[in-house]
Amino acid sequence: MTKDFPEGDVLDSKGIVLLDVLLVSMIIGILGMIAVPHVRSLITDNRLNGAAGEITGGLQYALNLAVRYQRPFGVKGDVSGNGFRVYDSDPKPNPVPPARPDNDPPVDANGVVLNPFDKTWYVRDFDTMDPYQGVKIVSVPAGGTVQFYPDGHSGSSDSTFAVSCGGKQKTVTVNGVNGRITVQ
Numbered sequence: 001m002t003k004d005f006p007e008g009d010v011l012d013s014k015g016i017v018l019l020d021v022l023l024v025s026m027i028i029g030i031l032g033m034i035a036v037p038h039v040r041s042l043i044t045d046n047r048l049n050g051a052a053g054e055i056t057g058g059l060q061y062a063l064n065l066a067v068r069y070q071r072p073f074g075v076k077g078d079v080s081g082n083g084f085r086v087y088d089s090d091p092k093p094n095p096v097p098p099a100r101p102d103n104d105p106p107v108d109a110n111g112v113v114l115n116p117f118d119k120t121w122y123v124r125d126f127d128t129m130d131p132y133q134g135v136k137i138v139s140v141p142a143g144g145t146v147q148f149y150p151d152g153h154s155g156s157s158d159s160t161f162a163v164s165c166g167g168k169q170k171t172v173t174v175n176g177v178n179g180r181i182t183v184q
Contacts (some may be wrong), residue, residue: 009014011146012105015058017045017090020067020142020156026079027056030126040166041166044134044165044168044169046132047131047132047133047135047163047166048134048135048163048165048166048168048169050075050131050135050168051126051132051135051163051165051170051184052163052170052172053183054124054126054129054132055075055077055084055124055161055163055172056172056181058075058084058086058122058182059172059174059181061073061086061113061115061122062070062074062075062087062146062147062148062153063133063148063154063179063181064169065086065088065105065113065148066148066149066150066152067148067150067151067152069104069105070150071088071089071090071150072087072090072148072149072150073086073087073088073089073113073147073148074145074146074147074148075090075146076139076144076145077137077141077144077161078140079138079139079140079142081125081127082125082126082127082135082136082137083125083126083127083137084123084124084137084161085121085122085123085124086112086113086115086122086142086178087107087110087111087112088104088105088111088112088113089111089112089147091107091111096121099128103171107179108121117121121153126163132181133166134166135163135164135165136163136164136165137161137162137163137170138162138163138164139161139162140158140160140161141159141160141174142159145161146161146174148179152178152179153176153177153178153179154174154175155176156176156177156178157176158173158174158175158176159173159174159176160172160173160174170183171183171184172182
């Protein structure tokens with residue numbers, strides 16, 4: 001049973017009306033204006049946190065090497081080169097892994113140690129590392145280095161590395177007395 005409607009009372013539902021398209025476009029535009037800055041902020045935060053994590057990992061590795069091998073190891077930061085390296089303060093060059101017979105970590109001719117995870121020399125350059133575009137090292141400790149000693153300390157005063165990206169900054173601090181590494 002169908003009901004007869006007088007002409008003009010039935011809405012045409014056969015197509016999309018221009019008003020519908022404009023309304024949906026306006027809603028998508030508003031959502032985009034809200035979401036894009038938040039997504040950019042998240043990307044910046046991820047890059048900054050990753051770079052601070054890279055520095056922290058390098059510092060922790062140098063600290064562990066100093067305690068394990070009972071001699072100084074360190075991290076040298078480079079603001080102009082926008083990177084850092086982990087080095088052996090008393091290197092015995094051995095560019096071919098595995099470690100030397102005396103079980104020291106492999107080092108290159110410049111004293112840079114081998115990263116045990118990716119099997120490359122422990123040099124990080126934020127200009128060439130894919131996830132860190134826009135990250136800059138803005139400050140390094142006095143003399144550019146943090147050196148860890150066999151008992152875990154790194155000197156008489158604190159040392160800091162600072163990285164920035166998109167107007168935000170993270171600071172990695174090493175407590176000189178106990179070698180504790182913090183990120184702020």
